Amino acid sequence: MLSIAGDREIFLYLPPTDMRKSFHGLCSIIYAQAGNPSSGAYYVFVNAPKTHVKILFWDGDGLVIYYKRLEKGTFSLPKTYGHKVNLSRRELAMLLEGIEPLKMKQRFSKY
Numbered sequence: 001m002l003s004i005a006g007d008r009e010i011f012l013y014l015p016p017t018d019m020r021k022s023f024h025g026l027c028s029i030i031y032a033q034a035g036n037p038s039s040g041a042y043y044v045f046v047n048a049p050k051t052h053v054k055i056l057f058w059d060g061d062g063l064v065i066y067y068k069r070l071e072k073g074t075f076s077l078p079k080t081y082g083h084k085v086n087l088s089r090r091e092l093a094m095l096l097e098g099i100e101p102l103k104m105k106q107r108f109s110k111y
Contacts, residue, residue, distance in 0.1 A: 002055065002066050002096070009041040010087040012095075014077065016048035023063050026056045033084055037063060044092065050074035053096065068096060076100040 004010070013029060021029070026045060027037045035043065042057045051074055055066040075095055078085055087095070094100075 004042060004089050004092065006089065008057075009039075010044065010089065010092050011035065011041055012044040012046075012077070012085045012087050012092075013083060014046075014080070014085060015083055017045035017054070019045075019047045019052045019054060019067075021045075021054075023056070023065065026054065026065070027063075030056070035084075042092070044087070044095075046075055046077060050077065070098065073098055 013033070017029065018025070026043065029045070030037050030043055035041070037043065037056060038058045040058055042055055045054045045056070046052070051070050053068045053075060057064055057066075075098065077095070078087075078091070
């Protein structure tokens with residue numbers, strides 16, 4: 001399982017990504033969207049059929065790719081517009097586990 005630091009940003013790129021891309025190809029997508037692969041953020045890419053996910057991140061001394069392929073079903077992506085979406089750690093965990101979030105609202109204590 002992927003361990004994600006709480007202080008890191010997570011960006012999901014919504015346009016389908018060719019999963020044959022490796023470090024250089026994924027970095028070029030990040031640079032095209034005004035990002036920086038060595039910023040410490042996690043960059044999430046999904047293919048067109050939504051069966052494969054790659055996560056690119058900088059671990060302090062080099063780039064790392066996390067790759068997951070589903071045997072059955074598809075990944076559920078948020079329904080938003082644009083090319084890039086910020087995710088929380090919880091949303092990324094649900095995406096990787098194949099959980100489709102319903103209308104979720106965070107509960108706040110009155111006290």
